[in-house]
Amino acid sequence: GAGVSQTPSNKVTEKGKYVELRCDPISGHTALYWYRQSLGQGPEFLIYFQGTGAADDSGLPNDRFFAVRPEGSVSTLKIQRTERGDSAVYLCASSHGVGEGYEQYFGPGTRLTVT
Amino acid sequence: DQQVKQNSPSLSVQEGRISILNCDYTNSMFDYFLWYKKYPAEGPTFLISISSIKDKNEDGRFTVFLNKSAKHLSLHIVPSQPGDSAVYFCAASGGQAGTALIFGKGTTLSVSS
Secondary structure (H helix, E strand, O other), X not given: OOOOEEEOOEEEEOOOOOEEEEEEOOOOOOEEEEXXXXXXXXXXXXXXXXXXXXXXXXXXXXXXXXEEOOOOOOEEEXXXXXXXXXXXXXXXXXXXXXXXXXXXXXXXXXXXXXX | OOOEEOOOOEEEEEOOXXXXXXXXXXXXXXXXXXXXXXXXXXXXXXXXXXXOOOOEEEEOXXXXXXXXXOOEEEEEEOOOOHHHOEEEEEEEEOHHHOOOOEEOOOEEEEEEO
């Protein structure tokens, strides 16, 4: 079956611009996660959705970052007034449930470059 | 501060030998541990996991060992194959982290034939 897909695969934007990153989870997966991976680091948690609601947004670095999942499937991560420090690979993951035994399946990521 | 640490950035092993990747954690509330493998330009792929109530979990060539008292886990790959060459991430969840995964920085494994 289809895995997690993310679009675009690459995004180059100028400092100060607004960007949207899209994630299509595996069909039927109720939980959706966003992570960010900077060069030389492991993925860093940003936000987690259970259904349509954000169950945990403690990893969002500041109020320039926002994510939605209006119908409980596709999610969009939105970054306002981008900064060069936002450059990273943004990873989306989904899982059938939460807790032990419900592994998170990752998409290929969106590489964001802020110039 | 890093709650999950992989202190070896890289490891080189010959084909057929054992690869041992190590991971340390600081948060005693973590109760679930996972290993992910990542190839360039792809997302991390789940490899194997272990619950804190166990000390060993095995799946084919891959075995994860957990030492709770030392807050240490390791991934053993035997025999190693060239296709195992990738970045391996250790991750943990539980406690205040909830269901979010807390990752280490990764170890790059190179298996030569």
